[in-house]
Amino acid sequence: MSGPSLKKIDAHSSIHEAALTEARELRELYRHCVAKGKKEKALQVAEITIEHWETRTLKHAESEEEGMYKEMVEENPELQEAVIQLTRDHDLMRNIVGQMKMFLSKKKVGEEFISFIDALIIIDEIHNEDEMNKLLGSNK
Numbered sequence: 001m002s003g004p005s006l007k008k009i010d011a012h013s014s015i016h017e018a019a020l021t022e023a024r025e026l027r028e029l030y031r032h033c034v035a036k037g038k039k040e041k042a043l044q045v046a047e048i049t050i051e052h053w054e055t056r057t058l059k060h061a062e063s064e065e066e067g068m069y070k071e072m073v074e075e076n077p078e079l080q081e082a083v084i085q086l087t088r089d090h091d092l093m094r095n096i097v098g099q100m101k102m103f104l105s106k107k108k109v110g111e112e113f114i115s116f117i118d119a120l121i122i123i124d125e126i127h128n129e130d131e132m133n134k135l136l137g138s139n140k
Contacts, residue, residue: 012131012132012136013128013132015060016060016124016128016131017128019052019056019057019060019124020121020124020125020128022052022056023049023052023053023057023117023120023121023124024121026045026048026049026052026117027049027114027117027118027121029045030042030045030046030049030113030114030117031114033045033109034109034110034111034114039109042109043104043107043109046100046104046109046113047104049100049117050097050100050101050104053093053097053100053120054097057093057120057124058090058093058094058097061090061093061094062090064086064090065087065090069083069086069087069135072135079134079135082130082134082135083135085130085134086127086130086131086134086135089123089124089126089127089130090127092123093120093123093124093127096116096119096120096123097120099116100113100116100117103116
């Protein structure tokens, strides 16, 4: 069973926005380190960025899939297609985080990592809007 705040638009939206704000801040910090040639600091920020996506966004996604999504489809089977699409977004984000880990394992820094972060942010922004409109909007 999912927590009650997951089904409340304002509370759920706040969870998403807080995580995205942190992700954007980490992107800018990483970008700054790369621009200043601070490789070790950039690697540390990259590790923290990956941890952020795993512990914030992807952990949240897991709780949505295991609880809220299942419950909402049980209550309204017409939401099944939206849930499939939203779960695919989560899968894309998991895949990109995996690519980030591989990139980081090579101890490289650069624009490619920023591209991964940007891709995650874009997918998450679209996902959050779809979740609010297609899933939680139906819960009014």
